[in-house]
Amino acid sequence: MNPDVPELPGPPAPAETGVQASQQHSPEGPAEPSPTSEEESSEAAPETAAHQGRPVHVEARGIPAMPAMPGVPSPDDGFDDDDDLDIPEEVTYEEIIRTTDSRPRGGRRPILEELVQGTVVSRRHDGVFVDIGQKAEAFLPFEPSREDGEQPRVGESIEVVVTGRSHQGYLQLSSLKTQRPAGWIHLEAAFNNGKPVLGKVISTTKGGLAVDVGVRAFMPASRSGERTPQGLEGLVGKEVQALIVQLDRADRNVVLDRRAVLMEERKKGRAAAIASLTVGQVVTGTVRNLRNFGAFVDLGGIDGLLHVSDIAWRHVNDPSEELRVGQQLEVKILKVDRALQRVGVGLKQLQPEPWSTVNDRLAVDQVVEGRVTKLKHFGAFVEVLPDVEGLVHISDLAYSRRIRHPEDILSVGETVKVLVKNVDAKRRRIGLSLKEALGDPWERIREEHPVNSTTVGTVRKILHFGAFIGIKDGVDGLLHISDITSERRLHSPAEVLREGQQVRVKILEIDTARRRLKVGMKQLEPTERELALAQVTAGEMVTGRVLSVDGSRVTVEIGDGLTGVCTVATGSGDHRDVRMGRTSNLGSLKTMLESAWQAPGGQRPSPGAHEGPTAPTLEPLTPGSIHSFRVKTVDIASGTVELTRE
Numbered sequence: 187m188n189p190d191v192p193e194l195p196g197p198p199a200p201a202e203t204g205v206q207a208s209q210q211h212s213p214e215g216p217a218e219p220s221p222t223s224e225e226e227s228s229e230a231a232p233e234t235a236a237h238q239g240r241p242v243h244v245e246a247r248g249i250p251a252m253p254a255m256p257g258v259p260s261p262d263d264g265f266d267d268d269d270d271l272d273i274p275e276e277v278t279y280e281e282i283i284r285t286t287d288s289r290p291r292g293g294r295r296p297i298l299e300e301l302v303q304g305t306v307v308s309r310r311h312d313g314v315f316v317d318i319g320q321k322a323e324a325f326l327p328f329e330p331s332r333e334d335g336e337q338p339r340v341g342e343s344i345e346v347v348v349t350g351r352s353h354q355g356y357l358q359l360s361s362l363k364t365q366r367p368a369g370w371i372h373l374e375a376a377f378n379n380g381k382p383v384l385g386k387v388i389s390t391t392k393g394g395l396a397v398d399v400g401v402r403a404f405m406p407a408s409r410s411g412e413r414t415p416q417g418l419e420g421l422v423g424k425e426v427q428a429l430i431v432q433l434d435r436a437d438r439n440v441v442l443d444r445r446a447v448l449m450e451e452r453k454k455g456r457a458a459a460i461a462s463l464t465v466g467q468v469v470t471g472t473v474r475n476l477r478n479f480g481a482f483v484d485l486g487g488i489d490g491l492l493h494v495s496d497i498a499w500r501h502v503n504d505p506s507e508e509l510r511v512g513q514q515l516e517v518k519i520l521k522v523d524r525a526l527q528r529v530g531v532g533l534k535q536l537q538p539e540p541w542s543t544v545n546d547r548l549a550v551d552q553v554v555e556g557r558v559t560k561l562k563h564f565g566a567f568v569e570v571l572p573d574v575e576g577l578v579h580i581s582d583l584a585y586s587r588r589i590r591h592p593e594d595i596l597s598v599g600e601t602v603k604v605l606v607k608n609v610d611a612k613r614r615r616i617g618l619s620l621k622e623a624l625g626d627p628w629e630r631i632r633e634e635h636p637v638n639s640t641t642v643g644t645v646r647k648i649l650h651f652g653a654f655i656g657i658k659d660g661v662d663g664l665l666h667i668s669d670i671t672s673e674r675r676l677h678s679p680a681e682v683l684r685e686g687q688q689v690r691v692k693i694l695e696i697d698t699a700r701r702r703l704k705v706g707m708k709q710l711e712p713t714e715r716e717l718a719l720a721q722v723t724a725g726e727m728v729t730g731r732v733l734s735v736d737g738s739r740v741t742v743e744i745g746d747g748l749t750g751v752c753t754v755a756t757g758s759g760d761h762r763d764v765r766m767g768r769t770s771n772l773g774s775l776k777t778m779l780e781s782a783w784q785a786p787g788g789q790r791p792s793p794g795a796h797e798g799p800t801a802p803t804l805e806p807l808t809p810g811s812i813h814s815f816r817v818k819t820v821d822i823a824s825g826t827v828e829l830t831r832e
Contacts, residue, residue: 346360373433383430383442402438428444460527496533550609557602558600564580570606582619583621636696669707719827724818732811818830
């Protein structure tokens with residue numbers, strides 16, 4: 187039998203019985219609140235009409251329960267007495283059910299499992315009465331697991347779910363906010379209204395977590411808000427809030443999403459945090475993440491971007507060189523975009539401005555030492571003062587070398603000397619020169635490397651017509667292909683040279699006005715004279731032809747292109763030597779020696795025979811005559827040989 191459908195009323199009872207019934211009070215059930223004046227007036231109207239004999243229309247009654255049977259008092263039904271109701275015989279059963287249906291005043295009847303807003307109006311030891319816009323108040327029991335101070339308070343606005351009706355006729359309520367769902371009624375209400383539920387993580391499963399929300403639910407790992415297996419393990423045994431994203435009561439399937447709740451909480455936290463920030467404010471934050479363009483600083487609910495250019499007044503290549511994750515910083519709020527929830531912060535803005543003293547510390551034409559901080563295709567940045575950088579343009583790196591990129595001659599972190607060309611503190615610009623600090627190398631090239639001197643250089647670049655040889659920093663010499671070797675004709679310098687090779691060259695020409703230097707390699711190859719000189723040693727006997735006699739100095743040819751000097755005492759013309767033949771022919775020494783050494787009878791004369799009956803006729807030292815000499819000294823550097831007749 188449906189308890190919401192009353193039995194048909196019997197014969198009316200005497201009025202006295204109704205009065206007595208209305209005065210009785212049942213000891214069972216909680217005390218009910220007193221009816222309002224409006225309720226008393228509306229409930230008294232049918233009784234008055236019945237005594238006056240006027241027709242009575244059964245009005246729609248509000249909650250609580252349906253009227254009791256006539257003659258049976260029901261102190262909890264909200265009526266004075268139903269015994270005086272005169273129901274005409276033509277009233278059908280359906281009309282009785284329809285006219286006695288409970289309806290809210292001025293609104294619809296609440297639906298079971300519906301989430302509604304209510305206000306706590308009173309409380310007792312086991313719960314509170316909540317006004318949800320109906321004629322009678324609804325009852326919300328206390329949750330035993332919560333402390334008394336955590337229970338709803340009078341005047342508090344709360345969200346509740348209509349779960350049914352108590353045996354006393356009150357609408358029974360439940361709060362999703364104060365307790366975990368008790369069953370499918372709570373779960374469906376939360377799912378329909380998009381409200382989070384509270385559950386306890388039971389264990390980890392394949393692909394996620396098992397959560398107790400009154401029934402066993404599944405939370406995928408991707409929706410748990412954790413990124414590591416350790417994070418998932420850390421949730422086991424904890425209570426979490428999550429949205430229901432899938433619910434199938436027939437299959438008892440519930441899928442949860444905790445990540446959406448965390449994102450919503452984080453969004454609210456960001457909104458609250460950004461509302462408290464103003465431009466120029468100094469706050470404390472923690473470095474949360476480092477990127478190549480800067481760092482993200484946690485300001486307590488929202489991240490502020492610390493750009494790499496705002497870390498320090500000097501140039502910073504990598505934020506990790508200045509900051510570390512977890513480091514606490516005091517930063518200044520530079521920009522607040524509440525619409526996009528973005529905050530820009532600065533660190534260098536809390537430090538003294540280094541450019542304010544640049545004019546006092548640097549002067550034009552001053553040579554200073556600095557550290558190379560960054561290399562660009564147009565030049566190099568050099569830190570000349572703490573947090574103060576200047577630019578060395580690529581044209582100011584070297585005098586004669588054509589620099590394709592500063593990294594060809596410089597490297598980051600290198601210490602160099604530079605000359606200050608100009609200072610503009612207002613625009614924060616300093617012009618520097620590397621080549622002028624080192625001085626013009628062409629000014630001293632003639633003194634350091636005169637013409638016909640030899641030096642060792644480095645092959646810097648090879649072209650089809652020759653190669654450029656680095657003589658010193660800033661000075662390159664041209665080695666033409668025709669000056670590389672005399673042994674053979676080259677089609678390309680690369681046949682005998684390679685870049686980076688060390689070679690010995692001779693300075694051939696210097697033009698400081700046009701900044702040109704010509705060098706040669708074949709000029710250092712040994713000549714026939716040098717080869718002949720290398721074969722002569724001190725103490726050996728040589729044969730030579732007298733070229734000239736100048737007093738005591740006699741010049742003697744001892745080989746092709748090789749001469750020696752013999753010094754004789756004045757008046758020694760009567761000294762005799764082996765006559766090798768007198769001639770005035772100054773032709774080839776080789777030819778003369780071949781004919782002179784042909785003695786009569788095929789006998790080769792002894793060059794040392796001066797005395798005795800067999801000694802040949804001696805001749806004086808005259809130009810063109812051939813004689814034997816002993817080598818006294820050999821000077822390879824000057825190419826001279828000293829001879830003696832002793």
